[in-house]
Amino acid sequence: MLFQLNIKNMALIKELNIEFEEGLNVLTGETGAGKSIIIEAIDLILGSHATSDLIRDGEDSLIVEGLFLLTPQEKEIISDLNPDMEIVDEEGNLLIRREVSRKGRNKCWVNQRLVNLSMLQDIGNFLVDLHGQHNHQSLLDPSKHIDLIDNLGGDEIIKFRKELFGFYRLWRDKKEKLFQLIRNKEDNLKRIDFLKYQLDEIDKASLVRNEDKVLEEEEMVLRNAEKIIETMEKANLILYEGGLEQHSLRDSLNEVSIDLGEIASLDQRIGKIKEDLKIIGYQLEDIVNEIIKYKDKIDLDTKKLKEIEGRLNLINTLKSKYGSTIEEILQYRQKIDQELKTIDYSEDRVEKLKEEINSLENKISNISHNLSLKRRKIAEDLEKMVVRELEDLNMKRCQFKVSIHRYEDNEGIEIDGKKYKIGPKGIDDIEFIISPNVGERLRPLVRIISGGEVSRIMLALKSILSEVDQVPTLIFDEIDSGVGARLGEVIAQKLKNLSEGRQIICVTHLPQIACRAKRHFYIEKYVLNDQTGISLKEMKGEEQIQEIARMLDGNQVSEITIQHAQKMLNR
Template sequence: MLQELFIRNFALIEEVRLTFDSGLTILTGETGAGKSIILDALGLIVGGRASSEMVRQGAEKAIIEALFIIDQNRDAWLQLFNDMGFEWNEDDTLVVTREVSASGKNVCRVNGRIVTVQMLRQIGKRLLDIVGQHENQSLLRVEDQLDLLDAFGGSEISALRREVSDLYHRFNDARRVLRDAQLGEKERMQRIDILRFQMDEIDAAGFTPGEDVRLEEERRMLAHAEKLYASAANAYAVLYQGSERQHSILDLLYRVLQDLETAERYDASLAPIVELIKTAGYQLEEAAHDLRSYRDTVESNPARLRELEERIALLSRLQKKYGENVEAILQYAEKIRTELYELENHEEHIVKLQQELEKIGKQLAEKALLLSEKRKEVAEDLSELVMGELTNLMMPKTQFAIHFQEFSDADGICVGNRWVHVSETGIDRIEFLFSPNIGEPLRPLAKIASGGELSRTMLALTTLLSDVAGVQTLVFDEVDTGISGRAAQAVAEKLSIVSETKQVICVTHLPQVACMADTHYQIVKHQTGQRTYTEVTCLSEEERIEELARMLSGPELTDTTRKAAEEMLRLARLVKTG
């Protein structure tokens, strides 16, 4: 839910801060006062296009900042933020900031982090939906209508759509593999020659797993054989043999042991120390014997060293071609061995791939057809509900339908006896159609001429689809355009009903709508010297009477219009309290 909106140096607005609550918030004011500026600012918050012309004359940049409280669908928001790499605020708040400079630079931030406009649009479509001019109405975009219908269809449609999407991607993968396999004969033979050469080269080398490590260890030992022999011989001599000038360590140790064994006769407490020295002597003697054995195995072998270096050089050449180590080279060999088998058994392999593609294609066709049939059932239900809503909005003769269309595609899938185009959403392309009067043909909703008809149709659709669209805040830009009288009253009551479950913000020129407000803002344009600016005021009860009276009669207010305004507010309270 939108809680606060701050605007600075945006068009005619120098600075304004609006607070919003649940229920119905109404914005009123004279034509040209700047009501649309507020909605333009909200449009930027959800990823609308920015322009340097939006910056107030003389200012360096415009700033729009909105605070949202996320108290619904928290798990979905957490997943979205996790996918985008954002941290979620523990107080469930979301702050969106948009800065537009006079030079044209545009900066978007979400919870203080810079994001792209595309990322902001992803977030914005979950925050609020603006029902306004044709180009801004999500319900008029054909590409969005299928998603809305599917969402309205609930879990059954969603599950089928996921199955179709999965099968579609498997179908495309299988088709790509088949096409890659269906090489021309010349290309196939060239590929076989390349793979055979690679296989022969790897097989001739005869490497075994772990051989690269063993080769390097043996090469390192042979390359330093003299040093290893000298180290082992010297250590053995010092430990065991000794020299003319110096006794061995073991000789000295045994002399120490003899002295302590003598002393032990007089002090038994030396016994543990004697045992430790005996153990050390045994271990040193064993180490000396092992050093002698190691010394005798070390020998200089230049011929073997040359063999090792040649094999390591061969391995290095193969690593550059096929993998970073022996295991990777052997894995590559298995891979090309399989490919070589498939190429050499080309016809058999192609048949298997065709059979797999046909199997997946058949499954995709069955699920896509089932999805289409379920959609048509849902479309009938939605159409009836829309016409019921339009009847309540004083349009009883209106016809509404959802048109389904398929596109022929020889490279698609076979459904029944026809080849049709398929995508991850299935085989359907839909469009919302509308006819305001009996006898008139159904036409695309986006081409409706009457502003009043369009406004009420959008209100009906928004009422029915707002839940599945997943937004908490609905913004209506003059949804009452082109209507009056009973129709205006019906729209006002419908907006009030919608605001019981959604936060609704509405710009209106009709007193019938304005009197239903839970919060009422008046937008006024002032001129000071050579500058024009817009002021926004939250109206008290008395101020609302004055504003409604102005809307009823224009600038010339009378006691009669004030009494009429008071009566409208009284009746509105009765309607809202049921």
């Protein structure tokens, strides 16, 4: 509910603060006292269009703030409107602030977070219905009419709606998948051919991990075989065999060893040197053996070299396409193999998807058809109830109808041999239409021009739909336009009944309505320093009796009028 409203520098208002309550709150005062400015201020924080003309003379900007107190259920609904923003605090307080400046700047805040006007309107449309010459009336939005009809149907309709929504969402997703599969069929076939070619190319190579490194080493040896053999033979000659003109290193070591043996008895250290030299001789024998073995293994086979070069060329070609190493090539092979299986599976899914879609369409068709039949019965009952309510409100010749249409669509759901456009709420397009006067054709509610007619029609609808309509605050302006005493009593009682369990704010000239208020505010103009302003005062006790009497008999209040006002309040 709207708990507090603060207005600053708007029209005739310098500064005004109002605290409302649950139940019926009324605003009264002389004609032209400025009651409509307060309604316009509320309209501003609901997201209505604003111009600098609303700013008080001599001021640069106007500010309107509204503090709303939300129930846990209302808090959840507001949070769902904007899931990406935490705009409601833990206590359920929601502060809306609107600022309009002469420079054309228009700013909106919700709990100190800057929001755009569209978001403010979404929030405002849930928080308040403002009935009169204003736009924030949920019942004037045809998109909400189907929900009101369904909510009147109770748990059975809600169950159908939930089932339908689940099937519809699944059906839509599967239709999209099928569309994608069919649309991409040619591309998939090309992709399959391409992947198979890549897979075949890699598989034919029969790659072995680290094979390239082994081949590169072998290639290096074969490519330099002559040089290696020549070097090894030279080493063998120097170390072991020797030549015609010089001894080998082995012979030189033996000669030195013999010489050392002849003098070893002279010094034991010489014996140690001889032993070390002997060990070197053994090591030399091992080295020479390795050289001979290595030399004998070297192959000068040019055919094998060409084979290795060919194999390395193949591996390098694959590297240029699929990865910088054999490991990466094999990983890529695994990846495209998996993709190929997925594409093949998607192709197989086409027929299965068609079967699943047909099954879902049958379920959606049955639920939508049953839902439509039940809605038509609910609509008939609602039409009768609204007409009765309007008769009570002195609109005896008023016609009210619930228009239910289906639209044919080749891409829709088949029911009784025809295909109809389908949405998450079914096949029905529902709108409330009305003819307030004899001879006028039925028109949408939003086309009604008279503010008094709008308010009374909305009061009739709200009286019936109050249990299923979630908007927590209703504001009625001009509801008593051209209304006499008897009808005023009827309207007052309906407003009182409607205020049970929700907040009503009503601008009125009828004492029958004012005397039923939980909070009664009196608005009047004043002049201070040659400038007009507006003040507000809550009426209680004797002051309220005087105001009710004024509303009964104008400014000429008599003792009888006061007694009558007291009687009305007591009643």
